[in-house]
Amino acid sequence: MxxxxxxxxxxxxxxxxxxxxxxxxxxxxxxxxxxxxxxxxxxxxxxxxxxxxxxxxxxxxxxxxxxxxxxxxxxxxxxxxxxxxxxxxxxxxxxxxxxxxxxxxxxxxxxxxxxxxxxxxxxxxxxxxxxxxxxxxxxxxxxxxxxxxxxxxxxxxxxxxxxxxxxxNLESRGRYIDALREYFRPLVPGLSRDSQRRFETNLLRVLDSKEEQDRAAVEGAPSILDFxxxxxxxxxxxxxxxxxxxxxxxxxxxxxxxxxxxxxxxxxxxxxxxxxxxxxxxxxxxxxxxxxxxxxxxxxxxxxxxxxxxxxxxxxxRGIEPPEPEVIDVVTVPLGEAGAAACLRVARDLRAAGLTVRAGTPGRSMKAALRAADASGAAYAVIIGDREAADGVATLKPLRGDAEQRTVAVTEVAEAIRA
RNA sequence: GUGGGUGUGGCCUAGCGGUUAGGGCGUCAGGUUGUGGCCCUGAAGAUCGGGGGUUCGAAUCCCCUCACCCACCCCA
Structure with a gap:
């Protein structure tokens, strides 16, 4: 199929x-x-x-x-x-x-x-x-x-x-089309094949012709503005x-x-x-x-x-880009069960603060998770494993620039990012 | 609606009668103990748009069909 x-x-x-x-x-x-x-x-x-x-x-x-x-x-x-x-x-x-x-x-x-x-x-x-x-x-x-x-x-x-x-208006246009037909009629044999057909089917389109051989005829044609x-x-x-x-x-x-x-x-x-x-x-x-x-x-x-x-x-x-491309502020990196739960809570708080958060997939290796976080273009990774979870903290890792990662309380991640 | 061109894994593409259909990008995994970007390794993923035919043998030739592209027509 x-x-x-x-x-x-x-x-x-x-x-x-x-x-x-x-x-x-x-x-x-x-x-x-x-x-x-x-x-x-x-x-x-x-x-x-x-x-x-x-x-x-x-x-x-x-x-x-x-x-x-x-x-x-x-x-x-x-x-x-x-x-x-x-x-x-x-x-x-x-x-x-x-x-x-x-x-x-x-x-x-x-x-x-x-x-x-x-x-x-x-x-x-x-x-x-x-x-x-x-x-x-x-x-x-x-x-x-x-x-x-x-x-x-x-x-x-x-x-x-x-x-x-x-x-x-309709009347003046009608008069114009009549005049145009009379103008082109004697010239038809010298027109391109397409224009010969247009003469019969869609007279006004003859004026649009891109054919070189029609050019002189078209240039001499009456203008609707005179009608x-x-x-x-x-x-x-x-x-x-x-x-x-x-x-x-x-x-x-x-x-x-x-x-x-x-x-x-x-x-x-x-x-x-x-x-x-x-x-x-x-x-x-x-x-x-x-x-x-x-x-x-x-x-x-x-x-x-x-x-x-x-x-x-x-x-x-022209290479013009939209002024505000879609950006990700944070990707979470959950490690272990307690970390996964804590990540969900932090993500919810960050979103409430207006940040775009991609939830990292639990169960991946940290290397894989950070690779994905980096590739996403996100500004920060928020890493919470069972170690952080036990202490009620998160590791906030900047992915751009050369700032060092630091440990912050899970309740203060948004403030830390804003700062 | 008419004429012509193109069609190979998600994307770009090599191959143009006999290849396990090759490469690049991307994806996923790994390069020991929880740390990305570069690099390295591996994996998945293609009945070569679909159908029919010619041939011992077709992605490669022929026919039909579908889609896209170009011109016409027309229009945004």
Whole structure:
């Protein structure tokens, strides 16, 4: 019988990565609080309609990446592929429209996409996201971008590049796509094979082509920014001004196209420099029509999501370590029966004093026990054999530096370590 | 979903038709009487991802399958 493996595209996060993950999560939550965003936790499963209605029938997420199943009661449920639609569902369900607007929310949790796995792309992925719902103001867009930017700065990802764009509203986007099609149509024979296919299946993706032979055609293509109406253009200008005001560097990239249908106006993404492949570390945008699609009152919103695995990957490649790695203060070395009992009592007292204590395994030789204690990285070994136990003392042995070991009363080990 | 690459004890890896499948790291034990880090010795641990086939003989060749990686697609 073959032994079990984790499901494809899903990973165990091992203890060695726990501190890094905790650091990312703590930083994200702390930064979110600095902007007065409050946490919302929604179920991992939603009615499939929440995503089917909002993400876009044409999108890959709906077409082929969603885990959908029927429960025993016959309801069609989906493992959530993204956070925004679920948060909006909660906004409507809990009447947040009558809260002070905008409602600022953040979340942290697992999401699921039935993709073909690749480095940085998983079937279960963790995201941190923030949403500001109820404000049409460009100030909200800029606030989210600033929040996200602050997060990366706090984590030490100083070199990530911010690219922003405006994709206007549905009508102007439609006009743009028509114009783009007309522009490329005569050029199709000269395009790469991939781009010829994209011309038919996903026109906007032609703009993303990395093929050298497409470059001239792509560079001459019309820009969506020239198709924005006055209001959308003014909105985008205000977002950029706000970013300028707080000194956040960005690059306007008219070729950014967010994957989800519900986006309008501002869209953005953060990427490591020189990155290829599954490299986008986090992305966001405005989704003014989304709440209405879910049956709520017309309500504007804007938000972003960032991938925890991709952040972790980038921190690792830059050699950034969590500030507080897991440390052991003390390892006990119990020798003999009386020593073992005394060790248990001392360990309990040390833990009560807030020290991390690894209980040494009784029955090992002292040499073996001390080898293990040393390898653990602990600062001290507390040795209690029957000899010490009889006298009510412990041998406190510093494992780092060159201080001498000393004998202290079992009741005073914590004080001795603190001193 | 499409195309390509990889897969040897927990980790890294040698071997690429006939080896008791070798090494390093790690783990455990020991180097005399209760004291670690270096060093030394020993042990456990691999049906060579899984299944099938070719062959007198396969980790080594072929097929299928699974997983990971890369590109596409798409995206966090």
């Amino acid at each position: 073959p032994s079990y493996q984790a499901p494809r595209g899903m990973n165990d996060t091992l203890p060695e990565d726990a501190a890094l993950w905790r650091h990312i999560r703590d930083t994200a939550e702390r930064v979110a609080r600095l902007f007065d965003y409050r946490q919302i936790t929604t179920p991992i499963v939603e009615d499939a309609g929440v995503f089917l209605r909002t993400v876009g029938d044409e999108s890959d997420i709906v077409q082929k990446e969603m885990y959908v199943f029927e429960d025993r009661g016959g309801d069609r449920l989906a493992l959530r592929p993204e956070g925004t639609a679920a948060v909006c569902r909660a906004y409507i369900e809990h009447g947040m429209g009558s809260w002070p607007q905008p409602v600022r929310l953040f979340y942290f949790g697992p999401f699921f996409r039935y993709d073909r796995p690749q480095a940085g792309r998983y079937r279960q992925l963790w995201q941190f996201g923030a949403e500001s719902i109820g404000s049409e103001s460009p100030a909200a867009d800029a606030e989210l971008i600033e929040l996200q930017h602050t997060l990366y700065q706090e984590l030490g990802l100083h070199d990530v590049v911010l690219r922003v764009n405006s994709i206007g 924005l109406d006055d209001e959308d253009a003014a909105h985008f200008e205000s977002v950029k001004s706000a970013l300028d005001a707080v000194g956040i560097a960005y690059e306007v990239d008219p070729y950014i196209v967010r994957g989800l249908d519900y986006y309008s106006r501002t869209v953005w993404e953060f990427e490591p420099p020189e990155a290829r492949g599954q490299s986008t570390i986090g992305a966001g945008g405005r989704y003014d029509g989304l709440i209405e699609l879910l049956g709520g009152q017309p309500t504007p919103g804007v938000g972003f999501a960032t991938g925890i695995e991709r952040i972790a990957l980038n921190l690792k490649t």
